[in-house]
Amino acid sequence: MKAIVHVTLKNGVLDPQGKAIEHALGSLGFKGVGEVRQGKVIELEINAADRAGAREQVEQMCQRLLANTVIENFTIDIEE
Secondary structure: OEEEEEEEEOOOOOOHHHHHHHHHHHHOOOOOOOOOOOEEEEEEEOOOOOHHHHHHHHHHHHHHHHOOOOOEEEEEEEEO
16 A cells, blocks of 8 residues: 655744745746745555554654654545
């Protein structure tokens, strides 16, 4: 199975990279772009018996390593 994890900063946490992207887009002539928030995507191949087991395993990975849960949120998508 394939797990896709999206990690983003929580609301209220400053995002200097997002601000830099927002500014650069404006400098390149892209008008109408509002607030930009950046994050990361992590793809994992998981060997699990079922989707629930894969999700549980990836949830633990996120809690322990992949996301800083103090300042970041994460979502998990499982594909077969």
